């Protein structure tokens with residue numbers, strides 16, 4: 001366990017205060033103990049949503065001091081500052097990490113669908129000198145992105161075919177995917193939806209289009225579950241997010257809403273007391289957090305997840321299996337164990353989707369099976385995600401498991417356990433069925 005990165009920060013004091021009062025108290029606490037109160041920005045930016053009352057980790061503190069010497073702690077903890085200062089060009093990025101020739105070329109001649117964007121916070125986690133750093137591989141392009149191989153498609157899951165109105169993907173009868181924005185704070189180079197990210201047609205998602213999507217959901221009584229995704233829904237303001245949640249909450253047949261997000265990982269400052277106070281009004285609300293590697297489990301990210309869990313939001317993780325990033329049992333074990341400590345249940349392990357330029361990220365299917373085999377039985381069942389292939393062509397998620405049932409013999413089911421030993425289960429019902 002990376003114990004030095006978990007739970008070693010100040011905890012928020014408990015209390016039942018409203019978000020605004022709570023946040024105001026934190027302003028006072030912060031100002032009392034901060035040497036930066038004289039900064040004009042701190043005085044101007046006292047809104048509750050600007051604050052994240054946890055200490056920054058030593059790593060990000062050193063990074064901020066070195067890379068952003070004029071930036072106050074309060075600015076650093078302001079998620080809007082992080083968004084506005086996301087690193088998007090080669091010159092800024094090269095001041096922060098020593099770009100390899102390969103990365104520099106990819107940045108300079110970048111012509112693919114997916115722009116580059118990295119929050120300063122997430123940049124603080126990258127290894128400045130090692131292009132093989134797993135987090136760096138996820139967000140800094142390389143020339144392999146230009147290599148398009150057989151079977152790769154812009155929309156490999158055929159989502160656009162199942163889109164009855166803009167922003168809605170209705171594949172399974174009882175649930176819909178609602179793409180509420182085309183923006184993320186940090187772009188993953190393997191993004192399944194790179195075709196829609198920051199595209200003008202989707203960028204104009206606005207209240208009118210949201211209304212059309214909500215009308216569609218209201219008009220389909222079999223939709224009991226709505227997954228807000230994008231882009232990243234938590235890049236929206238509290239007001240816009242609440243506008244959406246309040247409307248969905250009013251639809252009687254919508255039993256639950258889920259939010260798919262990477263924000264707690266790449267922009268933990270976004271998880272403010274004001275946000276969680278607002279979110280808890282719309283239960284049952286679930287959240288799936290896109291987590292890739294144990295290096296992402298920082299004190300800031302841990303604090304953000306614990307705050308969401310304390311707001312009563314069940315947290316699950318979605319992890320994409322990526323070559324030379326997280327494709328070994330030891331890394332995945334550290335990841336799932338770390339997640340459980342911050343109350344995030346490993347939910348799905350995805351085989352990487354075949355978008356154009358993804359071959360350097362994709363692993364053989366056997367690698368995923370090997371990882372599940374290395375987890376199942378070797379650790380608590382809560383720690384084992386379901387390994388799925390989202391079937392190209394629109395077949396939906398198909399779970400894959402190593403072979404544990406190895407056949408029948410004389411009416412017994414032959415089973416292989418996690419140690420490779422064989423056991424028998426008297427499967428009399430199957431035998432009786434055969435006789436009749």
Ligand code: SF4
Pocket residue numbers: 183184186187188190191192193194230231232261262290
């Ligand atoms: S957070 Fe999700 S939607 Fe955004 S770039 Fe990463 S994979 Fe794509």
